Amino acid sequence: MKQLLDEVKAIFMGSPAAAPFLSDWPLEEAQRAVTPSRLPVCSILDVLRPSDQTAKIWAALQGQPGLSWRQTYQAAEMSEAFLRVYGWSEFIGLRGPVPSTTIACGVLLLGPGVTYPAHAHAAEEVYIPIAGAAEWMRAEEEFCPKEIGSVIHHPSWMPHGMRTGAEGLAALYLWRGGDLAAKSIFLDS
Numbered sequence: 001m002k003q004l005l006d007e008v009k010a011i012f013m014g015s016p017a018a019a020p021f022l023s024d025w026p027l028e029e030a031q032r033a034v035t036p037s038r039l040p041v042c043s044i045l046d047v048l049r050p051s052d053q054t055a056k057i058w059a060a061l062q063g064q065p066g067l068s069w070r071q072t073y074q075a076a077e078m079s080e081a082f083l084r085v086y087g088w089s090e091f092i093g094l095r096g097p098v099p100s101t102t103i104a105c106g107v108l109l110l111g112p113g114v115t116y117p118a119h120a121h122a123a124e125e126v127y128i129p130i131a132g133a134a135e136w137m138r139a140e141e142e143f144c145p146k147e148i149g150s151v152i153h154h155p156s157w158m159p160h161g162m163r164t165g166a167e168g169l170a171a172l173y174l175w176r177g178g179d180l181a182a183k184s185i186f187l188d189s
């Protein structure tokens, strides 16, 4: 986990938007036991392609044993089709192997051909796509493609969403402020 987190921190250090999150980066190493678990979407870990910039971090993620892959939503809230192609693993936060009560950090996976509809949450968020491809929308803007390595910043309660095409997406995330385990509010489009 330490090597993976060193790579994750390094990629966020290139982004001024991530600086307030990194000032709360925990000093301790992994110390919380998590139960390893997989989801159907984890199959894209073998398929997605990183860029040259993210090849090392992608290899560290693929080789990281014992990750717990989870979902925020249940079948009553999102379609089964969505839940087959959606999941995340938290590295740092209230539930991940490295405890923090002030920031959360992990990776989101989306399979091909899925829309994560416009939603919002109290937490401020920074994403960096590390493999695959997706279009992203924020505030009132249209969906537009974001390259691997792009920094995508969502201030508190800014509506945002993403959608994938033929490829899926893997994106690192940082959260801070608000309830770090809160569910998003979905917005009518």
Ligand SMILES: [Fe+2]
Pocket: 121, 125, 154, 160
């Ligand atoms: Fe979000």
